[in-house]
Amino acid sequence: MLLRLRQGLAPHELGTVLDEAERQGATTRFLDEGRTLLELTADGRASGFRPGARAAFEDLWAVASVLDASDAPELFATVVPGEAGEVAAKDARFGGGDLSIVAGPCAVEDRASLLEIARQVADAGATLLRGGAYKPRTSPHAFQGLGRDGLALLDEARAVTGLGIVTEVLDPRDVEAVGAVADVFQIGARSMANSALLTEVGRYSAEHGTPVLVKRGIAATVREFCLAAEYVLNEGTSRVVLCERGIRGFDRVTRNLLDLGAVAHLKRATKLPVVVDPSHAAGRADLVAPLAAAGVAAGADGLLIEVHPRPETTHSDGAQALSPAAFADLVRRIETLAPACDRRLVRLARVEA
Amino acid sequence: MLLRLRQGLAPHELGTVLDEAERQGATTRFLDEGRTLLELTADGRASGFRPGARAAFEDLWAVASVLDASDAPELFATVVPGEAGEVAAKDARFGGGDLSIVAGPCAVEDRASLLEIARQVADAGATLLRGGAYKPRTSPHAFQGLGRDGLALLDEARAVTGLGIVTEVLDPRDVEAVGAVADVFQIGARSMANSALLTEVGRYSAEHGTPVLVKRGIAATVREFCLAAEYVLNEGTSRVVLCERGIRGFDRVTRNLLDLGAVAHLKRATKLPVVVDPSHAAGRADLVAPLAAAGVAAGADGLLIEVHPRPETTHSDGAQALSPAAFADLVRRIETLAPACDRRLVRLARVEA
C-alpha cells in the first residue's frame, strides 16, 4: 500500500499512521525526504492486507490519500459468487456466460394485471418477474405500493408461472417480510447508500442465500457503488448482483444516462454479475431495445425490463414500459445477439422442456 | 392545473384522468382540438387543490406531464414554520431575519475532544453543536460512529455548554433514541430519499416538536429536495430546515459544488429556513469562509461549519475542518457581513448576557 501523508505532521499525528500499520502487521518505509510518501508492506501475509485495510488508513486525518491499495483489495474485488462467478435464482442465472432477463411492471397494481403480465413475460422469455410492492416515490402524495398485499400477489404470480420474484425492500424493518417472498432482493437506486438496509439485507442473504441485486445510485461513483455491495458482502454472503440503471445527466432526451463504460469496467474490476436496466435509463419505450442490446454487447449478464399490458395503439415517447409484444421482440433480438457476445440466454425450465 | 395528456388515449385511459378530476371536485376543459391540453379548475375551493393533487395526476399513465400546478401547491410551498418563518432550537433561530451557526466535529470521537470543541465553538459564536453519533460511511470498513455512546456524549456537551445538539439519524429504528438527545434531527444527504426515515422523523417531530434539518441529496433536483421535506411536513410538523451542502460536480477543486442558485430560489419558493454547509461543499478549509459568506449573501438563514481541534500549524488543502481559531475568524466575518445582508447573527443567551 502506498500512502500520501499530509505535509508537516506533528509526531503524534504521524504516530496514528504508524500505530495502525503495526496493528495491521505491516512494515513501513518512507520513499521521499519530505516523508509524505509512505510505503506499507504486509509482510507476514501472502495475500496482502485485509479488506478493511484501505478504509482504516483513509479514516486517519494524517493520511491525505491512499495512492495505491492494490494489495488491499476489498471484498467486491475478490468475492466470486458461484463457481464461474454466477448467481442463480430459481431458473435464472446471471454470469458465467449466462444471461437472464427480469421483466414485469414497475409496481404491483392489482392481481389481474400482475398475473397477466407475469404469464406474458414468462412466455416471451423472462425467468424472473420484477414488480414493486414497496415503491420509493419522490412525493409522499404519490402511490407508495401495495405493501404486504403486493407481496402476496407476487407470491401467487410465482406459483402460477414458475418465474422467480425480484422485488424491492426499502426499510430494514421489512427485510423478513420481503425475504419470505423474494427470490432476489432489489436495493433501489435511492437506497444504495442506506447502510442500515444493506447490512440487514446482507445478514438475511448470508443466512438464507437470497441474492441481492444492488442498483447504482443516481450519482454514485463506481467506487461508491462497489462499496454499497461491500456492505452486503461484509455480512458473509457472496450472492450479489450489480445493476447499472443510468445516472443523472443534463440532457432530457433520455431519463438517465446509461453508463456502459461502468458496466465494462465492473466486469473487469469485480467477479460479481452485472446487469443493466435500460428501461429506467431510457425512460422511453422506443430506446429500450437498442440500450438493452448495447448493455449485452458491453458485457452485461442480465437485463431488467419494464413491461406493461398497454394496448399497442398507444404510442408515447414518455412511457418507458414495453408492451408484451415489444418485449417479445426484444427477447428475440437479445437471443440473436447473445451468441455474438459469447453469452447464452437462459430460459424458464418449463418452457425449455 | 394544466395537464398535457398522452396522444391517442383510449377512452378508459382518458377516463382515469376525468375520474381523478371528479374525485378532486374539479371541473375540466380541453384547450385544444387534439384533446391533449386539459385545464382543471378547483371550483368549490377558494384555495385551489389539495397538496396531493399534483402527484395524483402525475401518477396516472394517461398524463404525460403537469404543465402548471400553481393552484395545487405542495406543503413545502405553503407551510410557514414560525410567525416569521423561523425555526428555533434552544437559543438558535433560523429564518425571519435571524442567522445561527451550527459548528462541531464531523463525528463524535471521544469525550475529551468533544467537550473541548463544544466549549470552543460556544465561545466563538455557535449556538448549536453538530456531531455524528451515527455516521453514514461509504465503506463498511470505515468508522461508523459511536452510536448510543456518542449520543450520551452529546447530551453531556449540551449540559456543559448550553449549545443545542444537531445530530444525524440514519435508521428509522433509531429515531426515538436520537430524538431523546437531539435538539434538531439531521437527515443526511445520503438519506434524503429514505422515505421510511423521513416519515418516522416527521412523526416524531409532529409529536415532540423537534426540528428536522434535511440535507439535499448529492444529485437531487431542487424539486426532489423539496419533496423530501414534504415527507416530513406531511406528518404534521412545520419545523423543517433545508440545507444546501453542495452537489456532485465534475471538478476536483472543491469536494462538491455549492449551489447557491438553489438557495436563492428556495428562499422564494418556500417559507422554510434554508441553511448552507460550506464545509462539505468546499472539502478544504481555506474555502470555507468565502463560501460561508457567499451563502449568507445568497440568503441563507444559517451555517453548518465543521470544526476540529487541530494545531494550526497543520496546513492542508484536503482537510475541510476549521481550527477553532479559524472558526472564530469566520464568525467575526459573518457578524460584519450579516447586517449588510439584512440579517442578525444569533448568539448563545449565556454569552449575550
Added chain:
Amino acid sequence: MLLRLRQGLAPHELGTVLDEAERQGATTRFLDEGRTLLELTADGRASGFRPGARAAFEDLWAVASVLDASDAPELFATVVPGEAGEVAAKDARFGGGDLSIVAGPCAVEDRASLLEIARQVADAGATLLRGGAYKPRTSPHAFQGLGRDGLALLDEARAVTGLGIVTEVLDPRDVEAVGAVADVFQIGARSMANSALLTEVGRYSAEHGTPVLVKRGIAATVREFCLAAEYVLNEGTSRVVLCERGIRGFDRVTRNLLDLGAVAHLKRATKLPVVVDPSHAAGRADLVAPLAAAGVAAGADGLLIEVHPRPETTHSDGAQALSPAAFADLVRRIETLAPACDRRLVRLARVEA
C-alpha cells in the same frame, strides 16, 4: 407550432410575436383565456414552417418557450444525405446498413510511424485513417500538431494505403488547406460551438462535397449537438456525420461518459449517420472493444478507434490507444456482431478484391 408567451405582455411586445407570425404566413389562435398559449398554423404550406421558424420565435422576448415545433422541423431532422441516408468517403460508407471503421493515431507525429499505423489499420479492416495535423490542446505548452507538414504526411499515407483521410480543422482560416487533403473534415468536440468554423466548413462541403464529421461537445445537449450540424447543413451540404464521443461525467473510471442513449435517439430523430468514438469515451484501452460493440448494438453506423504502434508488452490502464493487434481483434469482434445488428462492415476495395 405552440408557443407559451410571457404573462402580462404589453401590446407592443405581443405585437412582435404576431408580426413574426404574419411574416411566416401563419394564422394564430389563443388557446387559453390568459392569452399565454398561442397556436400557430402554417396555412398555405403543406410542409409546415421553414427550418428557421422555431428559432425566429425563440428569439423574441415575448415568447417564454416553444412548447411544440413538430411542424417546423430543422434541417437536421429532415435532411437525408444519400439515397438510404448514407455518407460515403472513398471506400467508407456510413449509414444505410453500412458500418465503417476509422482508425489511426491521435496526432500525426512522424512519417515512419504514420505509414506503419496506416498499413496496419488498413490490413486489419479500417477504411479511413484518422490523425490530427492540427491538435486542439488544453495547454498552449503542449504539442499543437505538425500543421501543414502533417497534412502532407496524411496525403502520402492515403496514396500508399488507399485509406481515406479524416482529419480535424480548428481554424476557419485553415479550411481550404485541410480540405485539399481531407476526405472527411473532423470538427472536434471543443469546436462544436465554433459557428464561424462550422459555417466555413459547411460552405466548403457544399462546394466540394467533402463530408463533415461533427463531434458532440463535452457537455452539449443533444439539441445543441444537432444545431451544430445545422450550421453545416445550412450552407447547403447534406453530407454530415454525427459522432458521439462521451460527455463529461463525475466518475474517473472512464475518461468520459459514452451516451449511447443519445446515439439511439439520434438514429430516430435524424436521418444522418451516427458514429461512436469509444477511445475518447473510455480513455483506456481495455474498455474500447466492449464500448465499440455496445455502440454498434445501440445503432452506430461507424466507429473511430485510436491505434498506436506500441509494443503489446506495455500494459496500462491509462492509455486509450489500441495496439494494432488489439485493433485487429476488435475488427473481428465487430464483424461477428454486425450481422446480429442488421449491419454490414465495409472493407477497403483493394482488400476485398
Added chain:
Amino acid sequence: MLLRLRQGLAPHELGTVLDEAERQGATTRFLDEGRTLLELTADGRASGFRPGARAAFEDLWAVASVLDASDAPELFATVVPGEAGEVAAKDARFGGGDLSIVAGPCAVEDRASLLEIARQVADAGATLLRGGAYKPRTSPHAFQGLGRDGLALLDEARAVTGLGIVTEVLDPRDVEAVGAVADVFQIGARSMANSALLTEVGRYSAEHGTPVLVKRGIAATVREFCLAAEYVLNEGTSRVVLCERGIRGFDRVTRNLLDLGAVAHLKRATKLPVVVDPSHAAGRADLVAPLAAAGVAAGADGLLIEVHPRPETTHSDGAQALSPAAFADLVRRIETLAPACDRRLVRLARVEA
C-alpha cells in the same frame, strides 16, 4: 516535479522521459524499486521549471501522470497583471480591492435602445458597457448580431456615456475590427477552448494592451479554464480577467450552476482578477441580485449584469435581464456589501466628480 511513469516501460520509452529531463536541465531520481515514481529537480534554476515543463512531460506516452508540479507553475499561477493584481480598462478596475460592474444588453439590437441602456447603466453605477455585436448562437437560424454595425453603435455609446466597452469576439479574423472598438475583449464560454482565437486575441492584447475577459466554458474544469487563460498570457500580455458564469447542471431551477467554490479557489490559485456573471448563471431576473451579492462575498472583483429596458410591469421568471431600476437596486446593494467584504466599488470618473 514528481512523475508517475507507466509500468513496464521499454528502455526507449523511458529514454523519452530522461531526454526531456535533460533538455529541461533537470536531475532525476527514482523513488521506488519499481521505477515508476520519478523525481525531477531543476537544479540550476532557483525558480524551478519553465511554465511549459509540466505539459512537456504530460505529452509523453511514458508518463502516466504528473503527481506534483508545484515547482513548475504555469503563467496563470504566477502572472500579476498590475501592481496589486488589478486590471484597468477606462474608469473600471478589477482586482487589488477594486470592484467594477459591467452592464448592458445581451446583444446590440438598435441605436436607440443601446444608447438608452448605456445612459441608464452609467447613471446607476456601471463603469463598462457590455453588448454583443457578434453573438454566438446555438441555432444558425437565430439572430447572429449586427456585426460591424453593432461595433459602431458601441463606439458611439462609449463616446456619449464615458463607459468602456466589453464586447465578444468569435472569429480570429475579427480580432482587429473588434479590437478597434473594445476596451475589453470578451471570450465567450463557447469559445473558451478555441485556441486559434485565444492566441490571436493574446497577440493583440500584448501589442495594444487591451484586456481580455475569458469566460469559463460550460463544462470546463478549473484547470482547463486556467489553461485557456494561459493561451492568452502565453502571447505576452498579463491583462487577463477570469469570468465564472455558471456551468451545466442537471437542475432547471437555474439556467446554469454558479460555481463560487471555483471563484474562491481562483482567488488563491492565480493573481488574476476574477469576475462573476450572475445573469447567465441564474437565467432569471429574480435571482441575479442574490447571486451577485454571493459572488462578491466569495471574492469576485467584478460583476457582469445583463440589463434591458423592459417595462417593470413585465414579470417573468424566465427572463434574466434586469430592468434599469432593478439594476440600480443591485448596485446599491453591492455598494453596501462591498466594504463588509473589504472591497470598494469603482464608479465612473465623471459621476464621481
